[in-house]
Amino acid sequence: MKKKEHTECLSALLPVRDTLDIIGGKWRILILISIWEGNKHFREIERSIPKLSTKVLAKELKDMELNKLITRTVVNGFPVRTEYTPTEYSKTLQKLIKELRDWGIKHRQEVFGKAK
Numbered sequence: 001m002k003k004k005e006h007t008e009c010l011s012a013l014l015p016v017r018d019t020l021d022i023i024g025g026k027w028r029i030l031i032l033i034s035i036w037e038g039n040k041h042f043r044e045i046e047r048s049i050p051k052l053s054t055k056v057l058a059k060e061l062k063d064m065e066l067n068k069l070i071t072r073t074v075v076n077g078f079p080v081r082t083e084y085t086p087t088e089y090s091k092t093l094q095k096l097i098k099e100l101r102d103w104g105i106k107h108r109q110e111v112f113g114k115a116k
Contacts, residue, residue: 022067027052027060029097032090035070040083069093 023029027049034048046057061084064070069090075081 022069023093025060027056028064028069029100031057031060031064032069032086032093033097035084035086036090036094040085041081042084045084 023032030049030052031045034045037048039045039048042057042061045061046052046054049057061070061072065072068087070084071087073083073085075083
């Protein structure tokens with residue numbers, strides 16, 4: 001097998017790095033799944049993900065909005081509420097996240113001998 005040139009390697013690495021910059025980290029995919037599952041309000045999202053702090057959730061939601069994964073809408077009423085909804089663009093990640101989930105199940109079976 002011929003060794004790839006630096007530019008060929010870099011062209012393969014850059015898109016993966018870009019993807020990981022957007023969905024990487026401990027919380028973003030979990031937050032996105034929570035929103036996909038119908039948790040629209042800040043406290044609902046926060047309660048649905050164990051050990052997620054308020055400060056981290058606020059930061060991640062802002063980053064996810066900037067990257068067009070979610071839409072933030074202020075709903076007038078009493079009290080005023082903020083809703084977070086997934087964008088159509090975010091739904092293009094569903095297949096990838098399903099593959100990550102399936103791999104995680106198989107990995108647990110490989111390492112622990114059973115699904116947890």
